[in-house]
Amino acid sequence: MIAQKTEPKMKAVVIHEYGDPSVLKLEQARIPDIGPKDILVRVHATSVNPMDWKVRAGYAKDWIKLEMPAILGIDVAGTVEQVGGKVRRFKVGDLIYGKASYSKGGSYAEYVAVNEESAALAPQTIPLDRAAGVPLTATTAYQALFDGAKLKPGETVIITGAAGGVGTFAVQFAKIIGARVIAVTSGANAEMVRSLGADQVIDYTREDVAKKTKNADVAFDTVGRESANKAIHALKKGGRLVAIAGEPDKELAGSHEINVISVNASGGRIKLEEIANLIDTGKLRVIVDRELPLSEMKAAHELSQSGKARGKIIIKVEPD
Numbered sequence: 001m002i003a004q005k006t007e008p009k010m011k012a013v014v015i016h017e018y019g020d021p022s023v024l025k026l027e028q029a030r031i032p033d034i035g036p037k038d039i040l041v042r043v044h045a046t047s048v049n050p051m052d053w054k055v056r057a058g059y060a061k062d063w064i065k066l067e068m069p070a071i072l073g074i075d076v077a078g079t080v081e082q083v084g085g086k087v088r089r090f091k092v093g094d095l096i097y098g099k100a101s102y103s104k105g106g107s108y109a110e111y112v113a114v115n116e117e118s119a120a121l122a123p124q125t126i127p128l129d130r131a132a133g134v135p136l137t138a139t140t141a142y143q144a145l146f147d148g149a150k151l152k153p154g155e156t157v158i159i160t161g162a163a164g165g166v167g168t169f170a171v172q173f174a175k176i177i178g179a180r181v182i183a184v185t186s187g188a189n190a191e192m193v194r195s196l197g198a199d200q201v202i203d204y205t206r207e208d209v210a211k212k213t214k215n216a217d218v219a220f221d222t223v224g225r226e227s228a229n230k231a232i233h234a235l236k237k238g239g240r241l242v243a244i245a246g247e248p249d250k251e252l253a254g255s256h257e258i259n260v261i262s263v264n265a266s267g268g269r270i271k272l273e274e275i276a277n278l279i280d281t282g283k284l285r286v287i288v289d290r291e292l293p294l295s296e297m298k299a300a301h302e303l304s305q306s307g308k309a310r311g312k313i314i315i316k317v318e319p320d
């Protein structure tokens with residue numbers, strides 16, 4: 001008798017169609033194959049990014065092509081289980097954190113394939129759960145402020161959405177290089193962003209950023225077109241505006257002589273190594289709103305989609 005070959009399976013949150021959070025289903029799925037430059041990671045934790053629910057809802061389908069059924073999730077922290085033939089930087093057993101890709105299959109799963117250039121050794125001084133909240137948001141904040149806006153010591157930067165995943169890292173990066181930070185957030189999060197180093201907090205529910213400040217050098221908007229447009233009025237002539245959640249009005253920006261800079265989240269290994277070092281030297285903290293198990297992905301997406309998450313939503317895949 002010939003033995004039937006059974007494919008190894010894993011638990012994963014899968015979508016079979018675009019739609020509301022109810023399309024997220026906890027199921028058995030195939031363990032992904034790895035390419036020569038990939039590592040197979042046993043996922044300890046992942047996190048929810050707004051991009052995940054935008055993709056789930058189908059808002060990004062013109063440029064992110066998913067093959068259904070699909071597994072979402074970019075952020076990952078876990079253990080290297082297997083390495084591809086050309087992998088040089090990692091070995092089996094390493095604890096890593098990094099970014100998966102929707103095209104290879106995401107990290108809402110027990111195993112995920114990650115290109116070795118999108119991963120680094122995880123920070124050693126924080127648990128892997130917290131490390132899973134770092135990759136996409138921290139590399140984006142880093143890229144926006146330093147590669148995009150070229151923020152310099154002594155400059156003033158307005159950070160809108162300062163209490164969110166990207167914003168909490170942006171406030172800290174700006175302080176690390178010695179900039180003055182004006183954080184825009186709701187009053188409920190004012191103390192938290194002050195504790196990250198913000199010099200001034202503007203409560204957008206009661207105050208208008210352009211009335212509270214003029215002549216800032218840089219604005220980093222993580223909220224949307226409307227708030228990016230407001231920030232234009234708070235910048236000096238020649239100021240730089242980076243917006244990652246909605247294009248500002250280019251004509252308005254031009255009429256105020258503001259340089260609009262775009263970035264896309266492509267920061268990989270080198271930034272992740274630097275960020276791990278900042279965490280391990282006590283310069284960078286990870287703010288966690290809450291931790292939920294993989295089985296509660298629907299609730300996690302609802303919270304992210306509410307726009308009210310305070311720092312990161314962590315999803316624990318592997319029990320402690």
Ligand SMILES: NC(=O)c1ccc[n+]([C@@H]2O[C@H](COP(=O)([O-])OP(=O)(O)OC[C@H]3O[C@@H](n4cnc5c(N)ncnc54)[C@H](OP(=O)(O)O)[C@@H]3O)[C@@H](O)[C@H]2O)c1
Pocket residue numbers: 049050051136137140160161162163164165166167184185186187188189204222223227244245263264265266304307308309310311
């Ligand atoms: N282009 C890229 O490469 C890239 C990469 C990463 C993220 N993104 C995008 O960047 C955006 C932010 O991501 P994220 O992970 O930081 O999101 P997030 O964690 O979900 O952000 C939630 C935060 O937004 C704040 N907020 C909501 N409305 C606000 C307003 N009008 N003014 C100021 N703060 C406001 C909330 O604070 P309060 O409760 O205090 O209002 C909350 O803490 C998302 O749209 C995401 O898709 C783009």
